[in-house]
Amino acid sequence: MSSEIIGSKLSVRSKSDLIDKVFDAITTSGEDGVFQTELCKLFSLDSRDGSRLVGNLEKQSLITREKALYRGRWTYKLVVKKSFSMEAEERKPIDVSMVEGAPCLCCSFQHLCSNEDESNQYSPAKCQIIEEWILSSFDKFMINQQSGDQELL
Numbered sequence: 110m111s112s113e114i115i116g117s118k119l120s121v122r123s124k125s126d127l128i129d130k131v132f133d134a135i136t137t138s139g140e141d142g143v144f145q146t147e148l149c150k151l152f153s154l155d156s157r158d159g160s161r162l163v164g165n166l167e168k169q170s171l172i173t174r175e176k177a178l179y180r181g182r183w184t185y186k187l188v189v190k191k192s193f194s195m196e197a198e199e200r201k202p203i204d205v206s207m208v209e210g211a212p213c214l215c216c217s218f219q220h221l222c223s224n225e226d227e228s229n230q231y232s233p234a235k236c237q238i239i240e241e242w243i244l245s246s247f248d249k250f251m252i253n254q255q256s257g258d259q260e261l262l
C-alpha cells in the first residue's frame with residue numbers, strides 16, 4: 110500500500126463519506142491494490158464492518174476482491190476495476206461550446222418534447238427550431254473552418 114494512503118489523516122463524517130474515502134483509497138492504490146486488513150486498520154474498522162463495506166463496493170462492480178495471504182494471514186486484495194481507474198485518469202473537462210445557444214435549453218415545450226413517441230407533436234426529429242439551429246451552427250462552423258484555413262495560407 111502506498112505511503113500516501115497510510116500517511117493520510119482521515120476524517121470521516123458519514124457512512125457514504127466513509128464509503129467514498131475507502132473507495133478513494135482503493136483507487137489510489139492503483140493496479141497493486143490494497144489488502145483489506147490494511148484498509149480496515151487505516152479506517153479503524155473491525156473486520157466485520159470492513160468486510161461488509163468492501164463487499165458493498167464489490168457488489169456495485171467498483172472493485173475486485175481476491176483472496177490473498179498477507180503477513181501469514183488470509184485476507185483479500187482489493188483492486189479498483191480498470192474501467193473506473195481509467196475513467197478517473199481520463200476525465201476531461203466537458204466542452205459545452207457545441208451546445209451553446211441550443212434552443213432546447215430555453216424552449217417552452219421542452220417538458221413535452223420527446224423522441225420516444227412518434228405521434229408526439231414536440232420531438233427533435235420534427236422540430237423546425239432545432240433544424241434551423243443545426244443548419245446555422247453548421248454554417249458558422251464552416252465559416253470558422255474556412256477562415257482558419259486561410260490564416261494558414
Ligand code: SF4
Nearest residue numbers: 213216219222233236
Ligand atoms: S427539439 Fe424543438 S421542441 Fe424539442 S425542446 Fe428542442 S427546441 Fe423545443
